[in-house]
Amino acid sequence: MDNQNKKPLITVFTPAYNRAYTLHLCYESLLRQTSKNFKWLIIDDGSTDNTRELVNRWIKKDNGFQIVYIYKENGGMHTAHNTAYENIDTELNVCIDSDDYMTDDAIEKIVDKWNTYKNEKYAGIVALDIYNNGEIIGKKLPNQQSIKLCDYYSNGGKGDKKLIYRTEVINKYPQYPVFEGEKYVSLGYKYLLIDQDYDLLIMNEPVCVVEYMEDGSSRxxxxxxxxxxxxxxxxxxxxxxxxxxxxxxxxxxxxxxxxxxxxxxxxxxxxxxxxxxxxxxxxxxxxxxxxxxxxxxxxx
Structure with missing residues (x-):
């Protein structure tokens, strides 16, 4: 059992823009977690639907984990990440998009992996994303202790992977820049900079179920x-x-x-x-x- 009075190890943060119709999938997956050693941070990027009301109802419930809701003017995914990193106070963090959800034992596996192998030379953990039919997105990770993302993809690696970062590390690097009139800067900017200095621990386990929505940026x-x-x-x-x-x-x-x-x-x-x-x-x-x-x- 998790100690409810103990500070969580990891923040799950979710940028959301008019995704009240699908955000419940993420919430329900967090309710199912076998470990509650986390908090959930929702960054509402200027939604005009009922996201605020929906989240406020969840906050009032006895979920077994803390829910923090922050509203900001719409600026795009990268600005939501900037806001998240400014407000995360746990050792680790992971982004679960508003159209995705976690496998039931994801937090438990992440916590066990980090507590067993954590080291200053690691920026965090890289794990697997899967489709809702259980199929791995892209390829599995190599059978080794750690890797740099650029090495994985330059050596034939494929598909999105779930990145769990040390908050201290990700905040060492510049924020995502904002360009007037634009609302997109690739999240890979920070990951590329981190990759020059750190490895990521490999966890060949699925932790996130991904649904590529028609209104998602990848589409x-x-x-x-x-x-x-x-x-x-x-x-x-x-x-x-x-x-x-x-x-x-x-x-x-x-x-x-x-x-x-x-x-x-x-x-x-x-x-x-x-x-x-x-x-x-x-x-x-x-x-x-x-x-x-x-x-x-x-x-x-």
Whole structure:
């Protein structure tokens, strides 16, 4: 049994924007947890539905864990993460999206893994996401103690993984930037920076059930490219500094050029950390820019 008076080890935080219709799945999965060694932090990113009323009803119940609700003006997923990190006071944290939910023993497994192997050299834990039919998303993690995310994906790794970070570590790095008129910066920005300094403990166990909703960002990537070019260009410049292979860096430059065309940034070449490769990527980036425009017209 968990000691109710003891500070929880981990904060489960959930950014939510008009997801009252599906948020109950996450809540119900937290009620089912075999360990209550956590708190639930909900960052309401400017919802106009009944999210506030729904969460307030849950808060009044005897859930066995604390629920904290914070409302903010709508700014996009990355700004919700900024707000979450400013308000988390537990050793670990994990983001469970508003259309996802945890496996029943996820908290217990995370706590046991961390208490057994925690070390200053680890930023946290990387675990598996699954579909609701139990199928692993992408590939399993390698059979070893720890890994860097960039090494996993550069060596053939595939699929979203669940990242459980030490709060102290994730707050060592800059917040996600905010660009006027835009509402998207990839969460991978912080993960990439952390990856340069830390490994993640591997836990080849599913902890999160993922449902890719039609209104989710992963379903609308071309529209994201079109609406948030400054945010994408920012991330591409960061990746240029850390991409290890020439192929990966070239693809990054192509994306950077396309985002620069969309944002009408005439100084993109001067701003690029990889100027020669960016020059080579210009015609390819222009073609990709045209493809984005075409794809977005198709979805209108």
């Amino acid at each position: 609308n990537m071309y529209n994201q490219y079109l609406k948030n070019p400054k945010g994408f260009a920012f991330l591409r410049k960061v990746h240029m500094k850390y991409d290890k292979s020439l192929k990966r860096k070239f693809i990054t430059c192509v994306h950077y050029v396309s985002s620069s065309f969309i944002s009408k940034n005439k100084t993109f070449l001067k701003e690029s950390p990889s100027k020669i490769m960016t020059v080579i990527a210009i015609p390819f980036g222009f073609v990709f820019y045209k493809l984005i425009i075409f794809k977005c017209k198709e979805t209108v």
